Amino acid sequence: MNARQRARLAFWLLAPALTFVVVLGAFPVLSQFALSFTKFNLKFADERGFAGLSNFAQLVSDGVFWQDLGHTAYFTVVSVGLELVLGLAAALVLNRVLRGRTAMNSSLMVPWALPTVVAATMWSLLLNDRIGLVNSVLERLGLMGEPIVWLGPRLAMTSVILADVWKTTPFVAIILLAGLKSIPNQYYEAAALDGAGRWAVFRSITLPLLKPFIAIAVLFRTMDAFRVFDLIWVLTGGASRTETLSIYIYRVLFRYGDLGYGSTMTVALFVIVFVLSLGLIRFMRISGETR
Amino acid sequence: MRRFRGKTLWLWVARGLLVVACLFPLYWILNVALSSPNALYKRPLDYFPNPAVSENFRAVFEVNQFPRNIANSFVVASLTTLLTLALGAPAAYALARLKVKRKNLIMALFLGIAIFPAIGMIGPLYLGMARLGLINRYPALVLPYTLLSLPLAVWILTHFFSTLPTSLEDAAMVDGCTPARAFFQIILPLAAPGVFTAAVLIFIFAWNEFLFALILTSTPESRTVPVALALFAGLHELPWATIAAATVVSVLPVLALVALFQKRIVEGLTSGVEQ
Amino acid sequence: MRTMTAVALCCLAAMSLVGCSSQESGDIQIVFAAGNDPSGATEALVDEYNAAHPGVRVEFQAMPANTDTQHDAYVTYLSARESSIDLYSLDVIWTAEFARAGWIVALPEGYIRTDEFLDGPLASVTYKGTLYAVPWFTDAGVLYYRKDLLEEAGVPVPETWTDFRRACREIAEPRGMDGFVWQGARYEGLVCDFLEFLWSVGGTLDEATVVERPADAERGVTEALGLMLSFLDSGISPAGVLTYKEEDSRRLFTEGRALFLRNWPYVWSVAEGEGSKIKGLAGIAPLPHVEGQTSYSTIGGWNIALSTYSEHPDEALDFLRFITGERSMKERAIEGGYLPTLRRTYEDADVLAANPHFASFSEVFQNTRNRPRSPHYPRMSDIIQENVHRTLTYEIEPATAAADMVRELAEIMAE
Numbered sequence: 006m007n008a009r010q011r012a013r014l015a016f017w018l019l020a021p022a023l024t025f026v027v028v029l030g031a032f033p034v035l036s037q038f039a040l041s042f043t044k045f046n047l048k049f050a051d052e053r054g055f056a057g058l059s060n061f062a063q064l065v066s067d068g069v070f071w072q073d074l075g076h077t078a079y080f081t082v083v084s085v086g087l088e089l090v091l092g093l094a095a096a097l098v099l100n101r102v103l104r105g106r107t108a109m110n111s112s113l114m115v116p117w118a119l120p121t122v123v124a125a126t127m128w129s130l131l132l133n134d135r136i137g138l139v140n141s142v143l144e145r146l147g148l149m150g151e152p153i154v155w156l157g158p159r160l161a162m163t164s165v166i167l168a169d170v171w172k173t174t175p176f177v178a179i180i181l182l183a184g185l186k187s188i189p190n191q192y193y194e195a196a197a198l199d200g201a202g203r204w205a206v207f208r209s210i211t212l213p214l215l216k217p218f219i220a221i222a223v224l225f226r227t228m229d230a231f232r233v234f235d236l237i238w239v240l241t242g243g244a245s246r247t248e249t250l251s252i253y254i255y256r257v258l259f260r261y262g263d264l265g266y267g268s269t270m271t272v273a274l275f276v277i278v279f280v281l282s283l284g285l286i287r288f289m290r291i292s293g294e295t296r
Numbered sequence: 297m298r299r300f301r302g303k304t305l306w307l308w309v310a311r312g313l314l315v316v317a318c319l320f321p322l323y324w325i326l327n328v329a330l331s332s333p334n335a336l337y338k339r340p341l342d343y344f345p346n347p348a349v350s351e352n353f354r355a356v357f358e359v360n361q362f363p364r365n366i367a368n369s370f371v372v373a374s375l376t377t378l379l380t381l382a383l384g385a386p387a388a389y390a391l392a393r394l395k396v397k398r399k400n401l402i403m404a405l406f407l408g409i410a411i412f413p414a415i416g417m418i419g420p421l422y423l424g425m426a427r428l429g430l431i432n433r434y435p436a437l438v439l440p441y442t443l444l445s446l447p448l449a450v451w452i453l454t455h456f457f458s459t460l461p462t463s464l465e466d467a468a469m470v471d472g473c474t475p476a477r478a479f480f481q482i483i484l485p486l487a488a489p490g491v492f493t494a495a496v497l498i499f500i501f502a503w504n505e506f507l508f509a510l511i512l513t514s515t516p517e518s519r520t521v522p523v524a525l526a527l528f529a530g531l532h533e534l535p536w537a538t539i540a541a542a543t544v545v546s547v548l549p550v551l552a553l554v555a556l557f558q559k560r561i562v563e564g565l566t567s568g569v570e571q
Numbered sequence: 572m573r574t575m576t577a578v579a580l581c582c583l584a585a586m587s588l589v590g591c592s593s594q595e596s597g598d599i600q601i602v603f604a605a606g607n608d609p610s611g612a613t614e615a616l617v618d619e620y621n622a623a624h625p626g627v628r629v630e631f632q633a634m635p636a637n638t639d640t641q642h643d644a645y646v647t648y649l650s651a652r653e654s655s656i657d658l659y660s661l662d663v664i665w666t667a668e669f670a671r672a673g674w675i676v677a678l679p680e681g682y683i684r685t686d687e688f689l690d691g692p693l694a695s696v697t698y699k700g701t702l703y704a705v706p707w708f709t710d711a712g713v714l715y716y717r718k719d720l721l722e723e724a725g726v727p728v729p730e731t732w733t734d735f736r737r738a739c740r741e742i743a744e745p746r747g748m749d750g751f752v753w754q755g756a757r758y759e760g761l762v763c764d765f766l767e768f769l770w771s772v773g774g775t776l777d778e779a780t781v782v783e784r785p786a787d788a789e790r791g792v793t794e795a796l797g798l799m800l801s802f803l804d805s806g807i808s809p810a811g812v813l814t815y816k817e818e819d820s821r822r823l824f825t826e827g828r829a830l831f832l833r834n835w836p837y838v839w840s841v842a843e844g845e846g847s848k849i850k851g852l853a854g855i856a857p858l859p860h861v862e863g864q865t866s867y868s869t870i871g872g873w874n875i876a877l878s879t880y881s882e883h884p885d886e887a888l889d890f891l892r893f894i895t896g897e898r899s900m901k902e903r904a905i906e907g908g909y910l911p912t913l914r915r916t917y918e919d920a921d922v923l924a925a926n927p928h929f930a931s932f933s934e935v936f937q938n939t940r941n942r943p944r945s946p947h948y949p950r951m952s953d954i955i956q957e958n959v960h961r962t963l964t965y966e967i968e969p970a971t972a973a974a975d976m977v978r979e980l981a982e983i984m985a986e
Contacts, residue, residue, distance in 0.1 A: 011394050014475055018390035019402065022383040022446060029443045030409050032424060033417035047650045048672040048946055098310045109311065111555040112318045114496070118550050119321070120504045120522045123543050127321055130536065134811030135749070135823055138324070156814040158964035175318070176497065180452065183493035187459045217455045225410070225448055232413050235506070241814070244757035244960050255415055259643050260949040262650075262672070264419075271416040278411045283404070334846035423651045431655075510640065511647050514604075514632050514656075526635035527607045532817045532837045535609075 037275075040268035047262035060269035069253060070270060074277070077249040080166060081230040087170045088226060089219065092177025099178070100185045110182075117175040125239035128168045132156055161245035165237055172236070173229070177222045184218030185211070220289035224282060231278050250274050322547070329353070329541035352541035361516050365524035366546055372434055372520055373502040376441040377495050380449045383442070385491070388453030389479060393462075403451070410447035414507065422511055432518040440508050445498040452497075456490030457483060496554055503550060521546045598628040601887050603894070604645070605660035606636035606873070610907030616899050620890060627886050638662050638759065649674040654880040657887040660873045661704060663695035663941065664759075664948050670698040671946035675876035678702045682888070683895075691870040691939035692912040698944070703876055705895040706912035708903065710871030712767050713935050715824060715832040715842070718854040720746075728856045732771070732798065735831070735859040739807045743830040750807035752820040753833040755799075757960040760816055762942060762952050763869040764833060765959045769795040770867040771860035776943060776955075776977075778984050785977050792973035796962045798861075803963065813963055825849055833858065835871060839928045840908050855931045857938065867940045872910070904929070947983045954979045 044056040064070055095113065102109050116124070131138045132155035143149040155164040188211065196206045234251040237243060243252045254274065258267035328335075329352050330345035356362050390396055391403065421440050430436040460483060468478040484491065506522040513519050519527070525546075528539050605613070617631045634641045645659055649672070661669060669675045683705055685693055692706035716728060724742050729735035739750030754760035769776065774791015781788045802808040812820070817834060824832035825841055827848040832838065842853045860866040875895060881887050893899060900911035905925040910932070916922055923929055943951055958972040967975075 008395070012397075015390040015394035015396045018386040018394070019396065022387035022450065023402070023405075025383055026405065026409055026443065026446060029421075029424075029439055030412075033420040034409070034412055036420045037412075037416050047646065048668055050673060094310070095314055098307065098314060101307060102311065107555045107559045109315065110558060111551050112315050114500070114551060114554055115318045115322045115547070118500050118503070118547055118554075119543065120506070120525060122506060122522065123325075123525060123539065124321070126534070126536070126539075127325065129814075129819075131324075133819060133822075134814070135809060135828065136826065152809070152811065154811045154814065157810055158813070158966070171317070179493055179496065183452075183456070183489045186489045187456060214459075217459075221451050221455060224407075225451070228411050234415070242757045244813075245964055251413060251415065254413065256949075256953060258415060259646055260953070262646060262668075262949075268416060271413055274413060275408075275411055279408060282407055282411065332846065419647055419650065422647050426651055426653065507643070510635070511644050514602075515630075516633065523635065526637065526640065527633060528609070529607075529636055530609050530837070531606060531636045532821075532835055533841070534818045 037268045037271050040264050041272045043265050045263075045265040045268075047264060056265060060266050061273075063266060064269055064273055069248075070250070070273075073248050073250045073253045076162070076246060077231055077233075077251075080162070080169075080233060080247075080249060081227055084166045084169045084173075085223060085226045085230050087166070088174045088177045089223060091170065091174045092181055092222065093219070095174065095178040096181035096185055099182055113175050113178055115175075116172050117179075119172070121172070121235040122239060124172050125168070125236050128164075129156070129240055132164060156241055156245075158245040161241050161247045165240055165247050168240065169230070169233065169236055173226065177226060180218055180222040181215065184215045187218075188214045216289065220285070223289075224285055227285065228278055228282065231274070231281075322544075325540045325543055328537055329544050331537065333535070333537040352537045353545070355535075355538045356542045356545055361519075362524055362542060362545070364517055365519050365521050366549070368434075368518060369503050369521040369546070370549075372437045372441070373499045375434060375438045376445065376502040377499045379438060379442045380445050380498050381491065381495060384446050384449035384494070385453055385484070386479075388450050389457055389483065391450070391454045392457035393465075393483075403454075406447040406450050409443065414444060418507060418511060421508070425512055432513050432515055436512040437502075437505075437509060437520070440512070441498075441502045441505060445501055449494045449498060452494045453487070453490060456487045460486050492558060499554075500550065598626055599883050599886050601627060601629045601658070601883060601890055602632055602656045603629055603658040603660075603875075603890065604632040604634055604641075604648075604656050605658075605875070606641060607633040608903075608907055610903075612903045612906035612909075613894075615906075616894060616902055620893050624889075627890070629890050632656065645669075649878065649880070652880050654878075654882050657878055657881040657883060658875055658891055659878060660707060660875050663692070663870055663872050663874060664944075664952070666696055666703050666874065666876070667698045667944050667946045668948060669876065670701075670703045674879055675703050676879050676884070678705070678877070679888070682892075687914060688912050689914060689936065689939075691936075691941060692872060692874070695870060695872075695941050695944070696874050696876075704874035705876075705891060707873050707875050707895055708900070708909040709912050709936075710835045710837075710910060711868035711932070711935055711939050712763060712833055712858065712871075713836060713868065713932070714856045714858045715834060715838060716854050716856060717742075717827075717830050717849065717852055719852040720830060721854075728854065729859050731862050732859050733862070736801075736805070736807060739830060740805075743807070748827075749809050749823060749829040751802055751831040751833075752808060752812055752815065752823050752829045754816055754820055755808075755813040755960075755963060756816050756819075757956050758816060759952060759956075761959055762955050763871065765795065765799070765955060766869050766940070766942060767833070767858055767867065768798050770940060771795075771858060771864060772798060773861065773864040776980065778943070778945075781977055781981050782984055785981060788977045789970075789973045792976055793969045796959065796969035796972060799959075799963060800969065813960070824853075836910055836928075836932060837908065840926075843928075855928065855935070857935050865938060867938045868935055870939045870941050872912070943980075945984070947986065950983055951980055954983075 041060055042056060042058070043053065045053050099106070099109055099113065134140060134152040134154045139155065140149060140152050143153070154160065192210050192214070193206065196210055201209070232251050233249055234255060237247050237249055238252060241247045243249070250270065254267055254270050257263050257270065327343070327345055330348045332349050332351070335346070391399055396402065425431055425436045464482050464486070465478045468482055469475070473481075504522055506526070509520045509523050513523065525539055525542055528535055528542060603617070608614070614631055617629050621627070621629055634644060642662070642665065648656055649669070659675070683702070688706055689709060691711070692709045696702055696704040696706055720742050721728060721738065726738050726742065729738050743750040753764050755764070766776070769791055772791060772794045774788070774795055776788060803810065803812070820832055821834055821838050821841060823829045824838070825847045839853070839855065841847060842849055843851070858866040858868065875891055877884060877887055877891065897913055897916060900913055900916050901919055901922055903909040904911050904916060904922045908926060910929070911917070911922070917929055917933060942948070945951060954976055958967075958976040961967050962969050962972040
């Protein structure tokens with residue numbers, strides 16, 4: 006196959022997916038950008054008009070936006086960090102399972118396969134200070150004096166992060182497990198012949214070859230964590246410094262009907278996460294190159 | 297020998313912890329689903345249903361069209377998975393294997409779609425789907441879900457395809473294989489674990505999505521599982537035992553399906569290639 | 572690659588074929604969207620109406636009963652000018668918002684006889700002096716108490732907060748029970764609870780007071796926040812109450828672990844139902860107040876309005892009259908326990924036979940009030956929620972919270 010044939014083939018392979026994304030995605034995405042330059046409230050049709058950059062000016066001086074950005078960043082860094090460590094550990098353990106592998110892999114899927122709303126409701130019942138299972142177990146073990154208010158002012162963010170880690174670690178583990186499986190056995194065999202220790206094998210073979218998959222898992226988890234909504238909405242409603250940007254955007258878009266300012270925040274969130282992702286990609290030095 | 301035993305012990309502990317952490321809530325939900333609605337707050341708590349009752353499961357099938365909702369979720373999630381892979385796999389293959397101009401731009405475009413908050417897209421997408429008369433039909437959900445899951449599929453598959461040795465396809469093409477045959481007979485089976493991983497993640501995402509499903513369907517016959525679960529609740533009341541039973545009914549088939557699929561198809565494909 | 576394209580095309584073809592289509596017929600179709608009714612009474616009424624009205628077919632579009640969920644869906648439909656839904660059930664706090672947006676139409680002059688309805692629900696369907704919806708069912712905050720424990724201690728049902736606190740100390744504390752549980756999580760329910768505390772100390776967040784006499788409004792808010800803090804500080808209410816919604820607080824009460832509960836009327840049938848540990852032991856009373864004041868209950872409940880984009884307004888209005896009529900209200904009260912908005916249904920023998928507790932609610936319903944009625948209500952609600960919750964978690968002082976709250980509310984009211 007010569008270069009032109011290859012280019013043509015590449016074009017036809019990419020065309021369906023790109024067409025799909027542009028046709029379906031262009032309107033929803035571009036309309037947000039357009040709306041961010043307008044004063045546009047669903048409820049006040051007579052007060053609509055072009056607003057220039059005033060929405061962006063409002064954003065810069067909006068304390069709630071920056072405060073929620075801080076909560077979101079904290080949530081993202083801590084939860085994705087924990088998920089990466091635990092997900093990697095789970096993947097390494099599962100990769101060494103021979104018998105009962107299917108059953109183990111399926112059980113790993115359980116938290117991920119529970120609908121978020123069910124999982125969140127479940128955690129709010131388990132974490133109830135008076136009749137929740139967590140506190141009653143702690144009490145029986147004699148580890149607790151006063152009932153712990155897990156979703157109260159001091160622990161709310163921690164509890165929310167733990168619930169998220171529980172729910173989405175499988176996502177990371179599944180991707181990393183697939184990555185581990187893609188490492189050819191020859192590498193390990195060669196290393197074994199050289200008499201390399203396990204830590205050395207992990208550092209010089211497993212980790213470098215796994216890097217692109219770690220990057221994908223971290224990339225997509227970061228994007229999802231930055232947009233976290235359902236879980237926090239059900240567990241705390243954004244109280245006790247757990248309000249994330251998505252919750253604020255939700256309030257402005259759906260509750261206040263303020264499409265102008267809501268879209269401005271959406272665009273801002275988009276820019277922040279996009280820049281963050283590009284930084285992450287550069288840092289991890291991945292963009293799909295053949296190695 | 298001693299060292300070997302220590303190593304195995306460590307692995308068994310890790311495995312045990314993993315399974316307990318993952319399965320504990322399912323056990324708990326099953327326990328709730330099989331107990332009478334108020335047993336949940338009994339102290340000391342019963343660790344097993346005492347006595348086991350089936351009333352919650354009966355309630356699931358009595359009131360709503362729950363079997364139909366499960367079927368809908370199944371169709372929507374399957375079609376989403378198929379369509380996403382059908383669109384995403386060729387694109388990923390091109391990005392991984394062929395020289396594509398502005399490759400980084402294309403990857404970034406997919407990423408951009410994935411970053412955009414779904415909350416802001418729901419209004420415009422509703423308008424579009426309503427204009428096309430697709431509300432209450434499967435495409436109303438399958439098309440947005442595909443849009444949302446395509447980026448992940450493209451990114452995962454691109455990396456999988458690029459980890460495979462190029463020598464295999466080159467050899468095949470020297471033998472007179474068309475690129476299409478090389479893709480289907482050599483690349484795809486080798487990348488089976490990657491395709492499977494992407495498929496599972498997409499399937500479960502589509503199975504669990506709530507907001508689009510709520511707004512883009514309106515009749516009881518067209519609802520999917522997450523919306524049907526929300527319909528069990530009253531204005532203030534939360535019949536948790538019934539919801540737990542419904543969750544069990546809807547989650548178990550998914551897990552069984554994933555397990556079956558992995559055992560029969562993925563391992564079959566992969567081992568076929570290795571031989 | 573052609574195979575992949577073929578798979579994709581097959582997917583699309585399959586989707587367009589197997590999608591569920593609605594029945595096509597010559598009938599005029601009216602769609603009524605409302606929160607799901609697990610009792611099935613609403614569906615039965617719709618079927619009954621359809622049977623009696625050939626040529627018209629009403630579809631009941633059941634939505635998740637959760638307020639936020641319905642709000643999101645309806646806002647999306649109405650801003651897309653969706654014409655397929657004719658009638659919407661609206662939470663009492665949405666009337667002004669939907670009317671101001673032009674999404675619902677004013678009802679024809681004389682469409683309902685206003686004197687037949689309870690005052691509170693009737694006020695909730697009024698925006699700028701015009702009726703925009705028909706009250707469908709109502710709700711009001713009440714105080715549940717443990718009849719058995721009060722009697723045993725020889726303590727009458729407390730009418731003032733002083734007596735209330737004493738009862739908690741004397742009866743709940745020695746038993747290791749919680750004294751008083753309510754809804755303190757940051758959500759709409761907190762606004763309902765807070766306003767009741769505010770009214771019980773003689774405060775108000777009326778537009779007139781907030782705009783013209785902000786100092787008075789602030790004083791009331793500060794006092795109400797102090798009252799709520801006193802429950803937490805003295806241990807009468809558990810610290811966890813700040814994470815509770817209706818069901819969390821209800822469970823503690825029906826498990827026999829709390830002496831008093833502020834909640835909606837639905838709790839009564841749960842408390843008297845199977846599995847409750849306090850069957851026959853609960854009583855209902857109006858909330859306490861400070862000496863010299865009166866207590867008021869916050870009004871909840873739902874109304875039904877006609878969409879601006881309905882293509883069959885006449886037929887829709889005919890069905891609206893039926894579903895908010897006396898027969899329908901009786902049926903829903905008997906089958907589903909929904910509280911009617913028509914006065915005379917509370918004297919109906921069948922209704923009272925099925926819901927003996929309705930009689931005890933009549934005292935509570937004497938004194939009810941609405942939350943602020945404004946198209947800006949969602950923003951006002953968030954301001955109240957945030958300031959109250961942050962005070963209760965000791966992030967800010969009551970006086971600061973009160974000043975912020977009143978100032979921000981005044982700014983919105985002035986808009």
